[in-house]
Amino acid sequence: MSVLELARPEIRAMQPYSSARMEASGGQTMLNANESAWAPPGDHSLGCNRYPDPQPHELVDALATLYGVRSAQILVGRGSDEAIDLLVRAFCRAGEDAIAIQPPTFGMYAVCARVQNAAIVEVPLAADFTLDVEAVLAALTPAVKLVFVCTPNNPTGQLVSQGDVERLATALSGRALLVVDEAYLEFADALSMAPLIDRYDNLAVLRTLSKAWALAGARIGSLLAREEVIGLLRRIMAPYPLPRPCVALALEALSSAGQAEARTHLATVREQRASMAAALAALPGVREVLPSQANFLAVRFDDAGEVYRRLLGAGIVVRDVRRYPQLGDALRITIGSTAENARVLTVLQDVFA
Structure with missing residues (x-):
């Protein structure tokens, strides 16, 4: 089957x-797709007046x-x-x-x-x-x-x-x-x-x-x-x-350069994920940090609603996942830059102080 x-x-x-692009391509004078003959301002040779492949x-x-x-x-x-x-x-x-x-x-x-x-x-x-x-x-x-x-x-x-x-x-x-x-x-x-x-x-x-x-x-x-x-x-x-x-x-x-840069960022995320998980787990208002293989951590709090409000009040937006099954006390925190992660921990330390 x-x-x-x-x-x-x-x-x-x-x-x-x-x-039109499926039917014919590769011609020098393209008059089959009712496109503009002129590239738009700021086109930078992309050819955005033509439909893409x-x-x-x-x-x-x-x-x-x-x-x-x-x-x-x-x-x-x-x-x-x-x-x-x-x-x-x-x-x-x-x-x-x-x-x-x-x-x-x-x-x-x-x-x-x-x-x-x-x-x-x-x-x-x-x-x-x-x-x-x-x-x-x-x-x-x-x-x-x-x-x-x-x-x-x-x-x-x-x-x-x-x-x-x-x-x-x-x-x-x-x-x-x-x-x-x-x-x-x-x-x-x-x-x-x-x-x-x-x-x-x-x-x-x-x-x-x-x-x-x-x-x-x-x-x-x-x-x-x-x-x-x-x-x-x-x-x-x-x-x-x-x-x-x-x-x-x-x-x-x-590209080769792009992939090298991505690998550097991936290494940072992995390192920061481990350090954030340990730091969050040590906070008094944290019930559990779920083990994660992604670029985020799902964290259970004693009062997830209050934590969400306090983070938002400090200008930090995390994902409220309390509506999900089995996650009624949890927030999902993306692993950001080293400075962003440190800011999250500072605010949470103040919340639980």
């Missing part, structure tokens, strides 16, 4: 929109090399959020199909499902925030077409092992597509699941340049999957998803 048989039949059968070859090849997949196995879009939305729209029939998630986890999986009117099967993480594979499999119904797994998980920071991913992929074969979200993997002591794509046709991996690569404002994310899945999603993707300035920024970040 092909993984495409899990997708909506009307999507498989549809004729995708054919953009839907999947810029240079960027796709650079990301394929970075993630260890073939260029045909990668779809680049506006952050991993776009890939999540495309997956739900392609695989879930409104009012009939469902996704499965393990709360507390990234909220966009559920948001995209609700927009599509797809049901949501929730299988809570264990008390220590680890994934219970047997519980997930036991909860699945025939309606579930997508199973999302976040590793490191947001907002708790724990990893899912390769063994658990492979158990899920094997059990879901012919039943559902397993989507592994690795948005924070660069901060972790773990390997990507991307090499498993050639072994499991029902496995897809989400990656992003928003976190470790410092391009949250450029909105560049990737889906890694079998070629047939990539081709399916391209049918329903916006014709020109990637602005030329964003592509230029991404290529600069992925």
